[in-house]
Amino acid sequence: MPEPAWNRTEGFYRGEAPSLFWELTVCQSLADPAGPYAAALEERLPYGALVARYLRQVLGPEPPGHVVEVGGGYGTLMAALQEAWPPERITMVDLSPRFLAEQRRRLGNAPRLVESDALAFFRGLREPVDLVIANEIVGDLPTVTGLRGDDVRVASRGGTADPITRRVAERVARYGIDLSNAPEVFVFNLGAVELLEALAGKARAVFLTEHSSDVRLPERYRFLPLDGGDGYPRRVPLKGHDEYTIRFDHLEAVARALGFRVHRFHLAEVVGLRADEGIRFMARTGVTLSETAEAVCELCHHIAEYQGLVLTEEERCEAHNPESRS
Numbered sequence: 001m002p003e004p005a006w007n008r009t010e011g012f013y014r015g016e017a018p019s020l021f022w023e024l025t026v027c028q029s030l031a032d033p034a035g036p037y038a039a040a041l042e043e044r045l046p047y048g049a050l051v052a053r054y055l056r057q058v059l060g061p062e063p064p065g066h067v068v069e070v071g072g073g074y075g076t077l078m079a080a081l082q083e084a085w086p087p088e089r090i091t092m093v094d095l096s097p098r099f100l101a102e103q104r105r106r107l108g109n110a111p112r113l114v115e116s117d118a119l120a121f122f123r124g125l126r127e128p129v130d131l132v133i134a135n136e137i138v139g140d141l142p143t144v145t146g147l148r149g150d151d152v153r154v155a156s157r158g159g160t161a162d163p164i165t166r167r168v169a170e171r172v173a174r175y176g177i178d179l180s181n182a183p184e185v186f187v188f189n190l191g192a193v194e195l196l197e198a199l200a201g202k203a204r205a206v207f208l209t210e211h212s213s214d215v216r217l218p219e220r221y222r223f224l225p226l227d228g229g230d231g232y233p234r235r236v237p238l239k240g241h242d243e244y245t246i247r248f249d250h251l252e253a254v255a256r257a258l259g260f261r262v263h264r265f266h267l268a269e270v271v272g273l274r275a276d277e278g279i280r281f282m283a284r285t286g287v288t289l290s291e292t293a294e295a296v297c298e299l300c301h302h303i304a305e306y307q308g309l310v311l312t313e314e315e316r317c318e319a320h321n322p323e324s325r326s
């Protein structure tokens, strides 16, 4: 039987040459609106502009005051977002000196760049910020593997357990997290939960996306191919480090308990993925007749399991988007 243990990625990102080329994030795939992946979109726009368009719909048209992006990679999202929906102030937080240098090169001198772990940064923040962007980073935060369901349930009712299990069990009890369908041994996204805790009261709105373990496909995108699984986080082996997919049901429960209004989405909705016959056929059969079609097919497979949350303080979301009440 495995023992509870941490999966951490800091060493990789703090190291000399972390790269995103081996994991090609959705943001990087859609960085170039003239590129082959963007042929999968209804409207060819760079990823950051698509995020800005979506956030305007959910939060209202007024550009944000102070935006903090954590884990901004090559600065690609922010470069397009600041053109489409210019914030008053931008802060980029990253623990990788290499990626901060890339962000400086891409974004120029105006944004403030902070070399810090995301959790440490928000725990130390004094003034709340208007918008936090966390695009494909929460899967990099510390994750607990090898948890035994019975031990967590006993510890969440006050029983004894090892320190890691106790730390998870404490969150399970505090946020009423449902483990009734958990496999005998499971993985818990504790770092992602701790990030939400650090953001409570510090962020008026949060935009968060990640590879998920419990995908909810909107009706329009039911044709997207899913890998299946038991709904619990699974290991994604990558160059020099492992990530784990995110159980969004758990993040939703935590965010609501922390007082956020929660708007959950599928990333295909944000980017405006095509849903016509051609793309349905390619996604279903994998049959492609050109290099562009191959890229489109690859994007469909990639994006299929990506979900996200927009978290807001009550008044802001109610004022602009009554439909998102839940």
Ligand SMILES: C[S@@+](CC[C@H](N)C(=O)[O-])C[C@H]1O[C@@H](n2cnc3c(N)ncnc32)[C@H](O)[C@@H]1O
Residues within 6 Å of the ligand: 009, 010, 013, 020, 025, 026, 027, 028, 070, 071, 072, 073, 074, 093, 094, 095, 096, 099, 116, 117, 118, 119, 134, 135, 136, 137, 140, 141
């Ligand atoms: C998978 S990349 C995502 C990059 C970009 N957001 C995108 O979607 O292309 C993860 C990014 O988060 C940063 N990162 C990883 N762990 C972090 C942490 N604990 N605190 C701050 N930044 C972190 C990495 O250095 C990198 O810039």
